[in-house]
Amino acid sequence: MPTVRLIPRLDIKAPNLIKGIHLEGLRVIGDPQAYARKYYEAGADELLYIDIVASLYGRNNLVDIVRATARDVFVPITVGGGIRSVEDARTLLRAGADKVAINTAAVGRPELLTEIARQFGSQAVVLSIEAKRNGKGGWEAYTDNGREHTGLDAVEWARRGQALGAGEILVTSVDQEGTRKGYDVALTRAVADAVSIPVIASGGMGTVDHMVDVVRQGRADAVAMADVLHHGRMSLADVRGAAHERGLAVRRS
Amino acid sequence: MSSKTVTVFDYGLGNLYSVCRALEHVGAEVRLVDTPPRPGEIERLVVPGVGAFGDCVAGLRKRGMFDAVRAYAETGRPFLGICVGMQMLFDVGEEFGEHEGLGLIPGRVVGIPPTTADGAPHRLPHIGWAPLLRPDGADWSGSALDGIDPGEFVYFVHSFEAKPTDPAHRIAVYDYDGHAVTAAVRRDNIVGTQFHPERSGPVGLRILARFLTL
Secondary structure (H helix, E strand, O other): OOOOEEEEEEEEEOOEEEEEEOOEEEEEEEOHHHHHHHHHHOOOOOEEEEEOOOOOOOOOOHHHHHHHHHOOOOOOEEEEOOOOOHHHHHHHHHOOOOEEEEOHHHHHOOHHHHHHHHHHOHHHEEEEEEEEEOOOOOEEEEEOOOOEEEEEEHHHHHHHHHHHOOOEEEEEEOOOOOOOOOOOHHHHHHHHHHOOOOEEEEOOOOOHHHHHHHHHOOOOOEEEEOHHHHOOOOOHHHHHHHHHHOOOOOOOO | OOOOEEEEEOOOOOOOHHHHHHHHHOOOEEEEEOOOOOHHHOOOEEEOOOOOHHHHHHHHHHOOHHHHHHHHHOOOOOEEEEOHHHHOOOOEEOOOOOEEOOOOOOEEEEEOOOEOOOOOEOOOOEEEEEEOEOOOOOOOOOOOOOOOOOOOEEEEEEOEEEEEOOHHHEEEEEEEOOEEEEEEEEEOOEEEEOOOHHHOHHHHHHHHHHHHHO
């Protein structure tokens, strides 16, 4: 069985690393580069930067943070937030990102996924889906940190994203995000069963059990984690060691 | 030329920042070029590559690098191809139709099998870390993998893999759902890695550092 990737997720409101609950109520945690560096040195399999105010340019912009981070982080970096065009994607990839995560702009113009994939390869395109339970046993995709309805069924949108050229799906449960109560396993499983590209589960990790559940039952290929690491509740080494003990295949470094 | 000069071919595709940064981090003086120097002016050559096989070959041709790579390979000096930069060493790539490669190592580049060895569906592209395995008889000495132990983890992202005609050219594999997938190839001075040493953390940096000593 392939190894599960452990991915620290750093939500950015430049110049700060922040963390919220349900993607809102944001609190400043610290300097994103310092945390990125720390997680790299602690053995992160990849890093995920999401700019929650989508300010690619201007003062204190995401591009500068990515460039500075990529100087001495030698694992893959995925960057999302505010990417609206092939040019935006190019700017971030040239600054050292390996993949770009697209949410709002893909909802508005799904062909953007195809255009970026054609230019840089599917492996560089992550479809980011913010999903909320719809009260009818399914999930709706949202944009703008879980505030704006799209009317799209999250699972169907994932399937379509793959067909359009995405090489990976990042699925964030808005309901679980920041709660430390566990991932939305059913959501992850529904998305993982709908696509053949890898799925990154995000939102809700509080314990190692949560991670084991979303991998075993949710069939996630990778797990994003934020709160649990940022506040030092666990170290990456703790997470990796515990995952290994529980029989999950993880990288050993 | 300083003893740690590395020429990196930029043929207009993909992000070369991370590969250049990783090489610099281990002490290389990186020369990123978009027109090929004469083979005699290159001390060590890295050909990176992301995206589709055909696009990469077309990019090389457009910049006069296709012949330059072939000429350099004959000098016997160190050569490292990464990801599609490794795949292009072969005769033919099958991604989005058949495309002619550099023909420096006999063989084809084909899709990773679409199911596990047991016939169950699995993920493609394969994105993630896997331990390097050394097939019986494979020799890593004198290559960039010298000093790496089988079992050390490196980072892959790909849907296609190289199938050398001569198994001796396949010097490392990894297991993907029961399939032995090509991880590194070698013919004399020419080495190619399917994985990304520049994204493989400290293990990858050791591989690049070793390349600088060849």
